[in-house]
Amino acid sequence: MKNVTLIPGDGIGPEVSQAVQKVIEAAGVEIEWEEANAGKGVMEEYGTPLPDEVLDSVRKNKVALKGPITTPVGSGFRSVNVAIRKKLDLYTNLRPVKTYEGAPTKFKDVDYVVFRENTEGLYAGIEHKVGEDAAESIKITTRQASERIVKAAFEYAQRENRKLVTAVHKANIMKLSDGLFLEVAREVAEEYPEIEFNDRIVDNMCMQLVQYPEEYDVLVMPNLYGDVISDLGAGLIGGLGLTPGANIGDEIAVFEAVHGSAPDIAGENKANPIALLLSGVLMLRHLKETDAADRIEAAVADVLAEGQTLTGDLGGNATTTEITEAIIDRL
Ligand code: NAD
Numbered sequence: 001m002k003n004v005t006l007i008p009g010d011g012i013g014p015e016v017s018q019a020v021q022k023v024i025e026a027a028g029v030e031i032e033w034e035e036a037n038a039g040k041g042v043m044e045e046y047g048t049p050l051p052d053e054v055l056d057s058v059r060k061n062k063v064a065l066k067g068p069i070t071t072p073v074g075s076g077f078r079s080v081n082v083a084i085r086k087k088l089d090l091y092t093n094l095r096p097v098k099t100y101e102g103a104p105t106k107f108k109d110v111d112y113v114v115f116r117e118n119t120e121g122l123y124a125g126i127e128h129k130v131g132e133d134a135a136e137s138i139k140i141t142t143r144q145a146s147e148r149i150v151k152a153a154f155e156y157a158q159r160e161n162r163k164l165v166t167a168v169h170k171a172n173i174m175k176l177s178d179g180l181f182l183e184v185a186r187e188v189a190e191e192y193p194e195i196e197f198n199d200r201i202v203d204n205m206c207m208q209l210v211q212y213p214e215e216y217d218v219l220v221m222p223n224l225y226g227d228v229i230s231d232l233g234a235g236l237i238g239g240l241g242l243t244p245g246a247n248i249g250d251e252i253a254v255f256e257a258v259h260g261s262a263p264d265i266a267g268e269n270k271a272n273p274i275a276l277l278l279s280g281v282l283m284l285r286h287l288k289e290t291d292a293a294d295r296i297e298a299a300v301a302d303v304l305a306e307g308q309t310l311t312g313d314l315g316g317n318a319t320t321t322e323i324t325e326a327i328i329d330r331l
Contacts, residue, residue, distance in 0.1 A: 001031070003061045003063075004031050004034070004287075005034050005058045005061045005064035006064070007035075007037065007066040007067060008037065008067045009038075009039060009261060010041055010068070010266075011068060011260070011263050012068070012261060012267075012271035013261055015266075016276040019321075020276050020277050022328065023273075023296060023327055023328055024292070026331050027292040027331055034061060036051075036053060037054070038050050040072065055084070058088060059088070063252070063283060063287065064253075064254045065255050065279070065283055067256070067261075068260045068261040069261065070261040070263065084247075085118055088252050089252075090252060091145065091149060091152075092117075093118045093230070093245065093246075093247055094113065094114070094115060094245065094248060095113070095233060096112075096113045096278075096282070097110060097236060098112075100237075100301050100305070101301070102304035102306070102307045103237060103242055104315055105237055107213060107236050110236055112218065112219060112233075113218050114221070115149055115153040115156070115220040115221070116149075116221060116223060116226020116227065117145060117221065117222050117223050117226060118149075118223065120145050120223060121139055121141065122139045122224045126140065139177050140177075143180065147184050149220060150184060150185045150188040151188055154192045154195060158192065162217045163196055164195070165196070165197050165217070165220060166197075166199060166200055166205075166216060166219050167182055167186075167198075167199040167220055167221065168219055168220070168221035169185075169225070170203075178222065186199075202228075205229065206229070209232055210232075213236055239313055240313070241311060242275055242278070244258070244275055244279035244281070245257060246283070253283070255280065255283040256279055257276040269319040271320050272320070272323065274304075274323070277327070281296050295331055298330075299330035299331045300327055309325075310323065
């Protein structure tokens with residue numbers, strides 16, 4: 001029995017997390033879910049959208065599956081999603097980008113993984129106005145943070161039998177900050193002689209990923225580029241309903257889809273559970289439940305390839321419940 005914290009989230013979060021729980025149970029993995037809620041729904045009771053008991057539960061169990069949480073615009077509370085990553089020092093944002101037959105995309109044979117630095121860069125949150133008509137954002141790059149994300153990418157490549165790591169940067173212009181990132185990446189690469197290493201300037205990387213996505217394997221980059229390149233990846237494989245992710249630190253990992261709470265379809269049994277389910281597959285691999293992970297991924301691939309039971313975002317008209325049942329049937 002494995003203990004995992006479940007943060008269902010809001011919007012479509014509870015619908016898709018319930019679907020994932022069902023599929024994992026049907027695959028025969030025994031998980032003791034410890035439910036802990038965050039977001040607007042708990043504000044009144046706890047006076048904060050992120051109660052300590054949520055973080056305590058994740059710290060104790062070391063692994064969490066998390067649904068999306070709405071960040072109300074202009075409400076004064078910062079993103080709970082970002083706060084969770086910061087408080088637990090989840091410095092790696094990992095996003096696999098893989099095409100499945102039957103997904104609504106023009107691309108084939110795409111299979112790369114993005115490692116995005118999650119704690120600094122232009123997202124360090126150091127911004128100020130300079131008088132009325134100007135503003136400054138400060139970009140932070142440290143050797144320590146660069147080193148640990150690049151190492152995480154190489155360790156993953158080694159573990160998963162990947163052949164190539166590509167560092168993505170703009171060191172030709174930001175010579176000091178991205179220059180440091182690239183310098184560190186080159187140093188770390190020397191420790192892994194069996195894995196090929198190259199680098200790409202971020203604008204060129206975008207073009208290459210659209211023209212030759214099949215040539216890339218593991219990509220590692222600072223925060224802002226990671227944000228953009230990851231969504232480009234979601235577009236390549238058929239959209240947010242299919243794109244999984246994980247936030248990983250030295251000891252703790254929180255698995256969540258890339259998409260948000262989709263308020264436009266929340267509560268209507270229309271959401272595609274596959275993005276969170278594939279995040280659950282990443283979680284099962286992290287928990288060394290490789291067999292169940294492989295079987296669930298194959299069941300998802302079958303349902304997509306058959307194209308009979310697809311949700312609206314994939315061009316079908318099946319409900320969340322129906323696509324979940326179809327996946328369970330294939331297991
Ligand atoms: P969104 O991802 O929620 O929705 C964008 C579009 O994609 C919508 O049309 C939605 O219906 C569709 N979509 C998303 N997931 C889908 C799924 N699983 N199945 C079918 N369709 C799906 O992005 P948004 O509307 O910009 O954000 C809504 C809220 O979510 C905001 O408050 C935002 O801050 C929050 N958010 C949270 C997270 C997170 O929890 N990690 C991530 C992104 C956004």
